[in-house]
Amino acid sequence: MTHTIATEWAKFFLEVARQHGQDPDAWLTSRGYAADVLAAGRAPFELEEHIFADMAERVPDFGLAAARSLVIGAFPRIDYALMASANLGEALVRISEFSRYLNSGYRFVSRRTTGGVELAVVRIAPGDRILPARAVFTIAALTQLGRNLAADGPTIDPVGVSFRHREPADLDALRVACGPHLRFSQPRDSVMFRQQDLERPNPAAEPSLAKILGDAARDEVSVVVPERFVERARAEISIELAFGVPAAPDIAARLGLSLRTLHRQLASHGTSFGDLLQEIRFERAQAWLEEGVSATAVASLVFYSEVAAFFRAYRRHFGHNPSEAGRSR
Numbered sequence: 001m002t003h004t005i006a007t008e009w010a011k012f013f014l015e016v017a018r019q020h021g022q023d024p025d026a027w028l029t030s031r032g033y034a035a036d037v038l039a040a041g042r043a044p045f046e047l048e049e050h051i052f053a054d055m056a057e058r059v060p061d062f063g064l065a066a067a068r069s070l071v072i073g074a075f076p077r078i079d080y081a082l083m084a085s086a087n088l089g090e091a092l093v094r095i096s097e098f099s100r101y102l103n104s105g106y107r108f109v110s111r112r113t114t115g116g117v118e119l120a121v122v123r124i125a126p127g128d129r130i131l132p133a134r135a136v137f138t139i140a141a142l143t144q145l146g147r148n149l150a151a152d153g154p155t156i157d158p159v160g161v162s163f164r165h166r167e168p169a170d171l172d173a174l175r176v177a178c179g180p181h182l183r184f185s186q187p188r189d190s191v192m193f194r195q196q197d198l199e200r201p202n203p204a205a206e207p208s209l210a211k212i213l214g215d216a217a218r219d220e221v222s223v224v225v226p227e228r229f230v231e232r233a234r235a236e237i238s239i240e241l242a243f244g245v246p247a248a249p250d251i252a253a254r255l256g257l258s259l260r261t262l263h264r265q266l267a268s269h270g271t272s273f274g275d276l277l278q279e280i281r282f283e284r285a286q287a288w289l290e291e292g293v294s295a296t297a298v299a300s301l302v303f304y305s306e307v308a309a310f311f312r313a314y315r316r317h318f319g320h321n322p323s324e325a326g327r328s329r
Helices: 007-019 024-030 043-058 063-067 074-083 086-104 134-151 172-176 194-197 207-221 229-241 248-254 258-266 275-289 293-303 307-318
Strands: 004-006 042-044 107-112 116-122 160-162 190-195
Touching: 004 007, 004 043, 004 086, 004 258, 007 024, 007 042, 007 172, 007 194, 007 275, 024 248, 042 043, 042 086, 043 063, 043 134, 063 134, 063 160, 063 172, 074 134, 074 207, 086 107, 086 116, 086 134, 086 207, 107 229, 116 194, 134 172, 134 190, 190 194, 207 275, 229 248, 229 258, 229 275, 258 275, 275 307, 293 307
Parallel strands: none
Antiparallel strands: 004 042, 107 116, 116 190, 160 190
């Protein structure tokens, strides 16, 4: 499967760039995109990557600027389905369900913790890296959703926000957008809300409307090309690896298969659970190393209990030490 994004999603980010003095048409040409790249319903996954990579250098705080521009109604059926939800918890479930339509290369996954419920964004497209501006956009947009649903009641702000990238020099605008509880160089990009905030009733909830709009949004999701089996397995491993090292029985269960069937299916495609896990694990490690994170820290971020074991596995996989990652690109 080639991952794609909704054309309207790409147009939204390009419009943000236009509002900040950029020329989207000239930019598309300079990047080598055909004139009709935005003519169809879906556009290449890489287009969004290129927008964030380039505009983050040209537009100050591009991720935050995009989040501020994400007003209600930008994507009508999805937006109004969210705002008609019974509470923030239900709205976040809908985001997890509908996000694949906007960008098939990412997934949202939630986990209950002692502090509340954590919602993480995970890249399942090959390459693993989530650009800092993209991560900031996502977390700021989720935070804004909570504030919108709070209406006139007490503000719903995250009790924790984690980013995979390193801490930027200036945090003021990020604290305004995402709250004060920021952490960096973490295993995943995520936002955590208290359980009671997720369950607080939305005074503007309209259950019947939410269902109608939700069904319409699901129709839009259905236009995304289904994943092949190995891609589904890879996606589930990527998701679980954001929280720890996944076990084959757990991935089999998530795919609705017996463990034996999982191994047989992967073998028929010329791979194995261990091969996929190692591939994704080292994609993640390589991304952090190339950003300048120390090998010792990366070992922990990809859930190696011993640094020496990470060094040995890395050398076997790449043929050189982790400290040489940046020089070997």
